[in-house]
Amino acid sequence: MAKYDTSLDQIFTALGDPTRRAILTRLAAGPASVSDLAGPFDMALPSFMGHLAKLEAAGLIETEKTGRVRSCMLNPAAFAPVRTWLDEQRDIWDARLDRFDDYVTNLMKEHRNGPRSQD
Amino acid sequence: MAKYDTSLDQIFTALGDPTRRAILTRLAAGPASVSDLAGPFDMALPSFMGHLAKLEAAGLIETEKTGRVRSCMLNPAAFAPVRTWLDEQRDIWDARLDRFDDYVTNLMKEHRNGPRSQD
Numbered sequence: 001m002a003k004y005d006t007s008l009d010q011i012f013t014a015l016g017d018p019t020r021r022a023i024l025t026r027l028a029a030g031p032a033s034v035s036d037l038a039g040p041f042d043m044a045l046p047s048f049m050g051h052l053a054k055l056e057a058a059g060l061i062e063t064e065k066t067g068r069v070r071s072c073m074l075n076p077a078a079f080a081p082v083r084t085w086l087d088e089q090r091d092i093w094d095a096r097l098d099r100f101d102d103y104v105t106n107l108m109k110e111h112r113n114g115p116r117s118q119d
Numbered sequence: 120m121a122k123y124d125t126s127l128d129q130i131f132t133a134l135g136d137p138t139r140r141a142i143l144t145r146l147a148a149g150p151a152s153v154s155d156l157a158g159p160f161d162m163a164l165p166s167f168m169g170h171l172a173k174l175e176a177a178g179l180i181e182t183e184k185t186g187r188v189r190s191c192m193l194n195p196a197a198f199a200p201v202r203t204w205l206d207e208q209r210d211i212w213d214a215r216l217d218r219f220d221d222y223v224t225n226l227m228k229e230h231r232n233g234p235r236s237q238d
Contacts, residue, residue: 008134008135008137008140009135009136009137010135011135012131012132012134012135013131013132013135015127015131015135016127016128016129016130016131016132016134016135017128018127018128021127021204024208025207025208025211028208028211028212028215029211029214029215030215074212076208076209076212079205079208079209082201082205083205085140086198086201086202086205088144089143089144089147089195089198090195090198092144092147092148093147093193093195095148096147096148096149
């Protein structure tokens with residue numbers, strides 16, 4: 001039953017941390033070097049690099065080393081599977097509501113037609 | 120910098136597991152008892168209950184006990200913060216692209232106007 005999607009696992013897990021979400025928000029405004037990114041966070045660099053590694057493994061960011069500077073940039077396309085999954089859930093839910101609407105509409109029709117057929 | 124949002128942490132972390140996503144997909148189609156839900160999963164009941172507890176703590180599902188049967192239902196409103204967060208990221212990204220478009224448009228105008236002013 002459970003369709004296993006490693007990529008969604010990694011993306012959602014990566015998004016489940018406030019530091020990682022803040023990094024993504026910063027990178028949505030434009031690329032940045034690791035040291036510029038790390039600046040505002042009160043965190044040891046190895047821990048910060050661990051967060052970047054999880055974002056990169058999930059495909060949410062890309063990094064590139066030029067000389068001694070590592071630059072990070074957002075990969076906005078990586079959010080697409082999340083939106084797709086959310087849309088799928090909504091479609092299933094909406095279909096259920098539609099069935100419920102039909103059910104209620106039919107009940108009301110039967111109720112309205114019922115007494116009239118007895119006239 | 121990192122705006123701490125416990126609720127988003129819990130929601131994203133809850134979504135980062137294939138069993139929990141499959142439970143949500145099943146519940147999008149309508150409420151179900153714990154035993155009906157657990158049926159298709161090859162998993163010990165305590166582990167399965169652990170997944171349900173995480174979904175409930177994140178607000179994604181609600182459970183209700185009637186007699187000896189515990190029913191689970193989706194709480195579709197709990198997905199709203201996820202969509203809001205995704206939309207915010209997209210807005211920041213789009214604003215960045217708009218600024219880049221303006222920059223390129225201005226460059227092209229300057230390039231076009233440049234030689235003409237020398238005529």
